[in-house]
Amino acid sequence: MAHLHQLNEEQRAAVTAPLGPVRVMAGPGSGKTKVLVARVAELIQTHGISSSKLLAVTFTNKAAGELQERLSNMLGWKASRVWACTFHRQDLTTDLLRKLVKAEQPDLTAADLTATASQLMHNISTVKCSMTTWHAAMPKARADLFRRGAQRVFFIENSEEERRWVEDLVCWFERHMLVDEFQDTNTPQYELVRLLTLPQGNLFVVGDPDQSIYEWRGADMDNMTCQLKIDYPDIQTFILKNNYRSSERIVQTASALISANKDWGRARMQAQRPLxxxxxxxxxxxxxxxxxxxxxxxxxxxxxxxxxxxxxxxxxxxxxxxxxxxxxxxxxxxxxxxxxxxxxxxxxxxxxxxxxxxxxxxxxxxxxxxxxxxxxxxxxxxxxxxxxxxxxxxxxxxxxxxxxxxxxxxxxxxxxxx
Incomplete structure (x- = not known):
């Protein structure tokens, strides 16, 4: 398989891991995104999974664009069917809202269903950005429906009954989900990943807990180091320790600095590109x-x-x-x-x-x-x-x-x- 030719032994083991939840802990310059792209190819070419059932998620539009380009270089036209996007891409949320509206109003036509879901997305954004109330942000007649939908999708003041409703709602989601830079997920993002992948457990995440830089906006590296193991007890873990980007001196200096960080079982990075x-x-x-x-x-x-x-x-x-x-x-x-x-x-x-x-x-x-x-x-x-x-x-x-x-x-x- 061509997608395996450029991988080292550690990377290949992660890419060819059996189906199920997989966690790749990888330091800088170790080929995190390369492994994720190769895993997409592995799912398609080895396991026969349709590219339209693959969802690859990252955090920035630039990263999503680079991910899509790498997929295109490796997979050709099939890459266009892979859903590569950010957590904030409207398509991802609107698709869930469309399912929610369908459950609430089963008689809507396909066009009305899409329009209603898009309007709900707009109203949710208005409430969040203007710090106003649901009734002030939309017509009163529809405010209760929209508020109920937002509660169920975004877990706002929701009861256990509503949470189970959301879990039932997303059980239709039969995709294999791959997430880059997983150490930067916050609680709602982690919850979304969990709901979209359990109980099947079709999840593949890559990240580096030592590069978690978004704590100021709620990112929690424990999602990767601890919570995954709780929610996915049979998760397979792989650690990539070869750095192909920097010289030995740089890697040694960086390793000395991060050694004071919380110990999550990291392996010592090894430079593969000397001066x-x-x-x-x-x-x-x-x-x-x-x-x-x-x-x-x-x-x-x-x-x-x-x-x-x-x-x-x-x-x-x-x-x-x-x-x-x-x-x-x-x-x-x-x-x-x-x-x-x-x-x-x-x-x-x-x-x-x-x-x-x-x-x-x-x-x-x-x-x-x-x-x-x-x-x-x-x-x-x-x-x-x-x-x-x-x-x-x-x-x-x-x-x-x-x-x-x-x-x-x-x-x-x-x-x-x-």
Whole structure:
């Protein structure tokens, strides 16, 4: 299975875990979202679950967009049927409200049902934002219905009888739910997850209790460290401890800082990207900038640092280049010139050849835009190399592609940090 090829042993174990509740505790740079995306592919390709029955939830629109893009790169058209959204996306709440209204008013047409649910969502928002009463926010004749619905869905002053009513209401929800950054859930969000996944227990969560940063708005990391085990006694737990983002020194420093946090059974993070790897990356950039012919160097740096050109996008570029009888460097940059030389037509080394549209290459719009920016970056660095010393060229590469690494900048460029 292609979705398993890029996973380490720990990640693979989490992705291929049997159906049922799964908890992945993962530190920074350990591939949390990568594991979640691979789990979606695993559910579809190995377990035969329809992509339309998968709900992947995160906290920000940006994160949801990145999640959808990764799914598109891995699954193609099937990704469009996966419900990838935030907890606050109106579709998620409106769908529940539509079911509630149907139970209250079974004779409504489909159009009226949707309109009534949307109106209920609007009224709930009005009450919350204006700090007014239900009767002041909507027509009196419908206020009782709306208030009853809000109580049942949002657990406002609800009795045990009403809570059981909500549980019966959402039993129709036969989706498999996956949640990113689970350590940031608050009590209502956790309750929603619980109601949507029990008793079937089709839940897969990833997160890092040491990165819980939303306590100010009610986030409770105990939802991940303690409450899940209570509500899902048979939950399977996996811990990812390999950090692929930072050097050993950074990982050691971070580990020392978080060791004072509440102990939830964390494993010591292990750096898999030492300083030497960053130096190799910079040298690969240099080889590419100077010659534009080195395909190995190009493959190493095309998504380093990450810029949205994942393995699937690279495979599509390689496949297109092969069909055209070209190498990947020549596809991206044309026939290389020596730095500073002009072609017979007088164009400089900074000119770029025409490039196929992203759709023609099979790339997503975001990946196509990232490829465009990468091509421009390499040409910009090449122009610097044409008119500058090796030291200045290295400094430009470090400045462009390496962040938060003053030690590396000093080593390569002869700078001093006082």
């Amino acid at each position: 030497g790897n960053h130096i190799i990356d910079v040298m690969a950039y240099l080889r590419l900038v100077v010659g534009l012919r080195d395909e190995l160097a190009l493959l190493r740096v095309i998504n380093t640092p990450r810029r949205g050109i994942g393995d699937t996008s690279v495979d599509k570029l390689l496949e297109y280049a092969k069909r055209m009888g070209a190498t990947l460097p020549s596809l991206l940059f044309g026939s290389p010139l020596e730095p500073g030389m002009a072609s017979a037509s007088g164009s400089s080394s900074s000119s770029l050849p025409p490039f196929p549209a992203g759709k023609q290459l099979g790339l997503t719009p975001k990946a196509a835009e990232s490829v465009k920016h990468f091509r421009q970056l390499i040409v910009r660095l090449r122009d610097i190399a044409s008119n500058s010393s090796l030291e200045d060229t290295l400094a430009a590469i470090v400045n462009e592609v390496v962040t938060a690494m003053p030690l590396l900048a000093c080593c390569l460029c002869g700078l001093k940090v006082w």
